[in-house]
Amino acid sequence: MTIETFAYPFGYGSFARKQQLRSEFQTCRSIVPGVNAGEVDLQFLRAVPLINRQMNRDRIDRAFDEAQSNNGWLIFYGHDVAERPSIYGCTPDLLNYALEAAARRNIRALTMAEAFQCARA
Numbered sequence: 001m002t003i004e005t006f007a008y009p010f011g012y013g014s015f016a017r018k019q020q021l022r023s024e025f026q027t028c029r030s031i032v033p034g035v036n037a038g039e040v041d042l043q044f045l046r047a048v049p050l051i052n053r054q055m056n057r058d059r060i061d062r063a064f065d066e067a068q069s070n071n072g073w074l075i076f077y078g079h080d081v082a083e084r085p086s087i088y089g090c091t092p093d094l095l096n097y098a099l100e101a102a103a104r105r106n107i108r109a110l111t112m113a114e115a116f117q118c119a120r121a
Contacts, residue, residue, distance in 0.1 A: 005029065005112040007077070011047075018043040026116050029075055035063070037072025042116075050076040050098055052090045060098050064105055073115065 004026040011031025013021070018041075021028050027042045034046035048063050049055055067074050076098060080089035102109050110118065 004116065013044060027112055029077065029112065031077065035067045035070055035072035035074060037067070037070040045075055047075040047077045050078040050090050050095065051088055052085055052094055053087060055090070055094065057094075057097050057101075060094075060101050064101050064107065067107075068105060075112070 006021055006025040006028045008017075008028060008030055011029075013028065013030065018028065022043050025043075027045055029045045029047050031049070032044070032046050033048060036046050063074055066072070078085075078088060078090050080086050081092055081095050082089060083091060085091055099109055
């Protein structure tokens, strides 16, 4: 199995690291918040925290609305899904809400590798 995607440790990288990783990975994800739209840096993709202490239903809806209005796409990230998540995790309820918000907008939920394959097609 080939690993084609990378998430920067602690979410931040450098120009030199981006250049190095370009030959190893198709895409690299940061934790810089936002929608990926227009010209996108595949070695430093923006992402949205799906973390209970940073996100709620309204913010999820606003993120999807911004993505749609800018013809962009979102990456959600987090560490765990549990009824009592870690400080970097979310509850099943918040994850389900994000998935339902995507479905209401007819947006597919994909892994990073699947999304990249769709973008290349």
